[in-house]
Amino acid sequence: MKDQIRHARTHVTRNEDLIFERSSPGKSGVDLSPLDVPAVPASEILGKEFYRAEIPGFPEVSELEVIRHFTRLSTWNYGVDTGLYPLGSCTMKYNPRINEVVARLEGLATDHPYAPAELAQGCLRVLYETAQCLKEITGMDAVSLQPAAGAQGELSGILMIQACLTDRGNPRKYILIPDSAHGTNPASVTTSGYQVRPLKSDTHGSIDLAELDRAMTEEVAGLMLTNPNTLGIFEVRIREICDLIHQRGGLVYMDGANMNALVGVARPAEFGVDVMHLNLHKTFTTPHGGGGPGSGPVAVRDFLEPYLPSPTIERAADGTYQLNDNRPKSIGRVRAFYGNFGMAVRALAYILANGGEGLLQTTQDAVLNANYVMQQLRDTYDLPYDEPCMHECVLSDRRQAVRGVHTGDIAKRLIDYGFHPYTTAFPLIVQGALMIEPTESASKEELDEFIEAMRAVAEEIEEDPEFVLKAPHATRISRLDEATAARRPVLRWKE
Amino acid sequence: MRYLPNSPGDRAEMLRTIGYSSLEDLFSQIPQAIRFQGRLNLPGPLSEQEILDFFRDAARQSSREYVSLLGAGAYSHFRPAAVDAMLSRGEFFTAYTPYQAELAQGTLQAMFEFQTLMAQLTGMEVSNASLYDGSTATTEAVLMALRLTRRNRVVVARTLHPEYREVMATYVRHLGTEIVEVPYSASGQLDMEELEQALKQETAAVVLQSPNFFGAIEPSGEIAELAHRSGALLVATVTEPLSLAVVKPPTDADIVAGEAQSFGVPVAFGGPYVGFLATREKFVRQMPGRLVGQTVDTQGRRGFVLTLATREQHIRREKATSNICTNQSLCALAATIYLCLLGKEGLKALAEQNLAKAHYAARQLQEVPGAAIPFTAPYFNEFVVKAPGKAEDVLRELRREKILGGVSLGPFYPELEDHLLVCVTETVDKATLDRMTGVYRQFANRTETGNGAKTAAPHAVGQEK
Numbered sequence: 011m012k013d014q015i016r017h018a019r020t021h022v023t024r025n026e027d028l029i030f031e032r033s034s035p036g037k038s039g040v041d042l043s044p045l046d047v048p049a050v051p052a053s054e055i056l057g058k059e060f061y062r063a064e065i066p067g068f069p070e071v072s073e074l075e076v077i078r079h080f081t082r083l084s085t086w087n088y089g090v091d092t093g094l095y096p097l098g099s100c101t102m103k104y105n106p107r108i109n110e111v112v113a114r115l116e117g118l119a120t121d122h123p124y125a126p127a128e129l130a131q132g133c134l135r136v137l138y139e140t141a142q143c144l145k146e147i148t149g150m151d152a153v154s155l156q157p158a159a160g161a162q163g164e165l166s167g168i169l170m171i172q173a174c175l176t177d178r179g180n181p182r183k184y185i186l187i188p189d190s191a192h193g194t195n196p197a198s199v200t201t202s203g204y205q206v207r208p209l210k211s212d213t214h215g216s217i218d219l220a221e222l223d224r225a226m227t228e229e230v231a232g233l234m235l236t237n238p239n240t241l242g243i244f245e246v247r248i249r250e251i252c253d254l255i256h257q258r259g260g261l262v263y264m265d266g267a268n269m270n271a272l273v274g275v276a277r278p279a280e281f282g283v284d285v286m287h288l289n290l291h292k293t294f295t296t297p298h299g300g301g302g303p304g305s306g307p308v309a310v311r312d313f314l315e316p317y318l319p320s321p322t323i324e325r326a327a328d329g330t331y332q333l334n335d336n337r338p339k340s341i342g343r344v345r346a347f348y349g350n351f352g353m354a355v356r357a358l359a360y361i362l363a364n365g366g367e368g369l370l371q372t373t374q375d376a377v378l379n380a381n382y383v384m385q386q387l388r389d390t391y392d393l394p395y396d397e398p399c400m401h402e403c404v405l406s407d408r409r410q411a412v413r414g415v416h417t418g419d420i421a422k423r424l425i426d427y428g429f430h431p432y433t434t435a436f437p438l439i440v441q442g443a444l445m446i447e448p449t450e451s452a453s454k455e456e457l458d459e460f461i462e463a464m465r466a467v468a469e470e471i472e473e474d475p476e477f478v479l480k481a482p483h484a485t486r487i488s489r490l491d492e493a494t495a496a497r498r499p500v501l502r503w504k505e
Numbered sequence: 506m507r508y509l510p511n512s513p514g515d516r517a518e519m520l521r522t523i524g525y526s527s528l529e530d531l532f533s534q535i536p537q538a539i540r541f542q543g544r545l546n547l548p549g550p551l552s553e554q555e556i557l558d559f560f561r562d563a564a565r566q567s568s569r570e571y572v573s574l575l576g577a578g579a580y581s582h583f584r585p586a587a588v589d590a591m592l593s594r595g596e597f598f599t600a601y602t603p604y605q606a607e608l609a610q611g612t613l614q615a616m617f618e619f620q621t622l623m624a625q626l627t628g629m630e631v632s633n634a635s636l637y638d639g640s641t642a643t644t645e646a647v648l649m650a651l652r653l654t655r656r657n658r659v660v661v662a663r664t665l666h667p668e669y670r671e672v673m674a675t676y677v678r679h680l681g682t683e684i685v686e687v688p689y690s691a692s693g694q695l696d697m698e699e700l701e702q703a704l705k706q707e708t709a710a711v712v713l714q715s716p717n718f719f720g721a722i723e724p725s726g727e728i729a730e731l732a733h734r735s736g737a738l739l740v741a742t743v744t745e746p747l748s749l750a751v752v753k754p755p756t757d758a759d760i761v762a763g764e765a766q767s768f769g770v771p772v773a774f775g776g777p778y779v780g781f782l783a784t785r786e787k788f789v790r791q792m793p794g795r796l797v798g799q800t801v802d803t804q805g806r807r808g809f810v811l812t813l814a815t816r817e818q819h820i821r822r823e824k825a826t827s828n829i830c831t832n833q834s835l836c837a838l839a840a841t842i843y844l845c846l847l848g849k850e851g852l853k854a855l856a857e858q859n860l861a862k863a864h865y866a867a868r869q870l871q872e873v874p875g876a877a878i879p880f881t882a883p884y885f886n887e888f889v890v891k892a893p894g895k896a897e898d899v900l901r902e903l904r905r906e907k908i909l910g911g912v913s914l915g916p917f918y919p920e921l922e923d924h925l926l927v928c929v930t931e932t933v934d935k936a937t938l939d940r941m942t943g944v945y946r947q948f949a950n951r952t953e954t955g956n957g958a959k960t961a962a963p964h965a966v967g968q969e970k
Binding site: 026028029030033036037038039040042043045046047048049050052055056057059060061062064065066067068069070071073076077079080081083084085086087088089090091092095097100102103104105106108110111112113114115116117118119120121122123124125126129130131132133135136143146147149158159160161162164165169172192193194196197198199200201202203205206244246248249273274275276277280281295297298299300301302303304305319341342343344345346347348349350351352353355359361362363364365366367368369370371372374375377378379381382385386397398421422425430431434436450451452453454455456480482485486487488489490491492494495496499500501502503 | 506538544545546550563566568577578579606608609615639726750752771804818824838847856860862909
C-alpha cells in the first residue's frame with residue numbers, strides 16, 4: 011500500500027522565508043499619490059512626546075515580492091478548493107465565487123456604518139432580507155445578525171435567557187450542557203455568568219431523559235444542546251426534552267452548528283427551541299478564511315425578541331429600512347456596528363442561488379454523503395454508536411489503537427493520500443474519535459477515493475504501524491514539535 | 506443545483522449501496538410530528554446573473570457617489586489591488602483553522618507575520634493572531650486585566666468609542682464589575698485630576714483610547730504611571746492603527762488592543778473587521794485568542810503551529826480564558842499583505858499624508874466664522890469641529906455637495922451637540938476639502954445673516970422707541 015504515496019498530492023514546494031527576512035531598506039510595494047495639500051512637519055505637530063520616527067524591523071519589499079511571498083505561502087495550504095475537507099462539525103462546503111463578487115461591489119463593500127440610513131438602504135436591506143430568510147429556515151420569529159461568530163451567538167443567546175428569566179423573577183444559576191457539546195458551549199455559559207452542569211449522554215449518544223429529569227431543578231435556567239448532536243445523531247425525543255425544560259420554567263438554547271443537517275427538513279422552533287444561533291460560515295457557505303471571519307446570527311421566539319442585541323433593523327410601512335436602538339430590554343451590544351455585514355451578503359447570495367428546493371436537496375445530499383461514508387467504513391473502523399447519522403458520522407480508533415496508532419496518526423497519514431483529515435479526538439465522549447463530515451460538496455467519486463484511502467491506512471496499520479506513526483511523508487514539512495512550541499513560545503520574529 | 510456534484514444517478518447508486526430506498530428514508534428517525542411539512546418560502550433559485558442584478562440594485566442604494574469624512578472606528582483607506590488578489594486565492598480563503606499544521610503552513614506563517622507586525626506597531630512584546638474586532642478586543646483586554654489583577658473595578662475614559670463601552674458593559678454586567686467613567690478635559694484628553702480621584706479605590710484596569718474618539722492623542726505614559734501606582738493595569742485601545750506609523754505607541758500600557766480594519770479591510774458597513782490584542786510576554790498565558798508559534802519538524806526545519814491552546818475553549822471548556830473559538834484569519838491576512846506592501850517607509854508616508862490632510866481641513870474650518878476646533882490636544886487624521894449651526898443642517902448641506910461630512914457627536918455626547926467628528930484620510934482630495942469649507946462658509950454667512958436679522962430686530966424696535 012505504501013506505493014500509493016506516489017499518487018498523493020505533494021506539498022513539497024520551494025521554501026519561503028519570513029517576509030522580514032526578505033526585506034531590504036528603501037523598498038516599498040506602494041507608490042502614493044502626490045500630496046495635494048501642504049505637507050506638515052509631523053515631528054513638530056506631534057512634538058517629542060508623541061512623534062515616532064520609525065517602526066523598527068518593519069518589512070520593506072516590492073509589490074512583486076509580496077505577491078510571490080503570499081502566493082508561495084498559499085500553496086502550502088489545503089482548502090475546500092483543493093479537495094475533500096471532511097472536517098467534522100466545521101461544514102467545509104464549497105464557497106461560491108459569486109458570493110465573493112457581490113460582497114465586493116462598490117456600495118456594499120464601501121458603505122460606512124455611520125452613513126445616514128437613507129444612503130445605506132441597500133446594506134440595511136441586505137441585513138433585513140438575510141434575517142427574513144433565516145427566520146423562515148429556523149421557524150423562529152426574530153433574528154439579529156450582530157454576533158461576530160458562533161461563540162458570540164451562544165453568549166448572546168444565553169444572556170437573553172438570563173434577561174428573560176430575570177424579568178420573570180429569577181435568573182437561576184445553572185445551564186445544563188450535554189457532555190458531547192462543543193467546547194465553546196461551556197465557555198460561553200461561563201462568560202455569561204452562569205455555571206455549567208454537564209449532562210451525561212445515554213448509550214445511544216443522546217440526552218438521557220432520566221438524567222435530564224433529575225438535573226432539571228429550579229436552580230437550572232435551561233438546556234444548551236446541539237441537534238443533531240456532535241455524534242451526528244438527531245435527538246429523536248427533542249420534543250419531550252424541550253417540554254420538560256419548559257414545564258420547569260427553563261428555556262432551551264440550540265447550538266445551530268449542525269444546521270446543515272436540518273435546513274428544509276425540520277425547523278428548531280417547531281420542536282421546542284427558544285433561542286439558537288446559526289453559523290453563516292458553516293451552513294451558509296461564507297468562507298472559513300483560514301479561521302474566520304465567521305458570523306453567528308442569533309434567532310429567537312417572539313417572547314425573547316425584546317432582548318435581542320441592539321440595534322435591530324426594521325422595515326417601515328413605507329418600505330424603508332431603519333436601525334432601531336430604542337430597545338430598553340435589550341441585552342445591549344455584543345459588537346460595534348451591526349455585525350459581520352460582508353458575511354450576510356455572501357449568505358444571502360447562497361440562499362438566493364438555492365431557493366427552498368435547492369437548500370432541501372443540499373441537506374439531503376449532505377446526509378446521504380455522511381451515511382454513505384459511515385456504512386462503507388464501519389467494517390474497517392469501530393462505530394461506537396450504531397445509529398443512523400445525519401450530516402456527519404463519528405467512528406473510533408479502537409481497533410487501530412491496539413497497534414498503537416491513534417486517530418491523530420490516521421489523520422496525518424490521510425494527508426499523504428491527498429485529503430484533509432476529519433476532526434480528531436472530538437467529541438470527547440468517544441475515545442479516539444474520527445469525526446467525518448463530507449458535506450454535500452463531496453461527489454460520490456471523491457468519497458469512494460476517500461473510503462479507499464481510509465481502508466488502505468487501516469491495512470498499513472496492520473502491516474507497518476511505525477510507518478503510519480511517522481506520517482505525513484509527502485508534505486513539505488514533517489510532524490512539528492508542538493511540545494517545545496508551547497514550552498518555549500516563540501510568537502514573533504525578532505531581528 | 507449548480508453547487509452540488511452528485512448526479513441523480515450517483516444518488517440512486519449511493520442509496521442502493523447503503524440500503525435505503527429514497528432520500529426521504531435518510532430522515533426517518535426524525536419523528537413525523539416535528540418534520541417540517543411545508544416548503545421553505547424563500548426567494549430563488551436565482552441564476553448567477555440574477556444574483557448579480559439583485560446585489561447591484563442594493564449597491565446602488567448606497568453612499569458610493571459620496572466622499573466620506575466618516576471615521577469613528579471605521580476608516581476608508583485605499584486598498585492596493587494586490588490585497589484582494591492574494592485574499593482571493595482559494596487555498597487561503599477556503600481553508601479552515603490550521604489544526605493540521607502540515608496542511609496549513611501558509612495560514613500559520615502569515616499569522617506569525619501578523620503577530621510580529623502588530624507587536625512591532627504597538628511596541629508590545631507579543632500579539633495574538635487577531636480577535637473579532639476592536640470592540641470585542643478591548644473587552645477581552647479588560648476581562649484579561651480582571652483575571653490578572655483579581656480585582657473587579659474598571660476605570661474607563663469617556664473618550665473610548667461609545668459602542669466599545671457598550672460592548673464592554675454587556676460582557677461585564679454579569680461579573681458585577683464596577684465601571685467608572687472618567688471625563689475629558691478641555692484639551693479633549695483624559696482628565697488627569699479626575700483619573701487620580703477615580704484611582705483612589707482598588708482598580709483592575711484603566712482603559713483609554715489613543716487617538717481617542719475625538720481624535721486626540723492621549724499621554725499614555727503619564728496615565729500608565731498613575732494606573733500602575735495604584736496597582737491597576739493600563740489597557741490602551743487603538744481604533745486607527747495607521748496613526749502608529751507616526752505616533753509613539755503606548756509602550757507603557759500593559760495591553761494594547763484595537764482594530765486593524767484600516768489595513769486593507771473594506772469598511773463594509775461595519776464588518777467583518779479584525780481586532781488585535783498585544784501585551785507583555787509575562788501575561789501571555791492569560792491572553793485570549795489564537796496564537797501561532799514557531800517550532801521545528803522532525804528534520805529540524807522551521808515550521809509554525811497553533812500553540813498554548815491549553816488556554817482555549819476546545820481544551821479548557823468552561824475554564825478557558827475566553828469563549829472565542831476563532832480569530833479573523835482572512836482579515837488578519839489582509840492586514841498582513843497590506844502592511845507588507847506599504848512597508849516601513851510607505852506606511853509612514855501614508856500616515857504623514859493623513860496627518861497633513863486632516864490638519865489642512867481643520868485649519869480651513871477654523872477660519873470659518875462660527876466654526877471652531879474646540880480641543881487643543883494633538884491629533885492624527887480625525888478631529889472635532891463645532892459646526893456653524895445645527896449639525897444636522899450642516900451635514901445636509903454637505904450631502905448636497907456629495908460629501909458625508911462627519912459623525913454628529915450629539916447622540917453620543919449630549920454636551921457636544923452641533924459638534925462633528927471629521928476624519929480625513931488619503932482618499933479625500935484637496936478640492937473636496939475646499940468644497941467642504943465652502944459649504945461651512947456659506948452656512949456661516951447665512952446663519953450670521955439669520956442671527957443678525959434676529960438680533961437686529963429688537964434693537965431696531967428699541968431705537969424706534
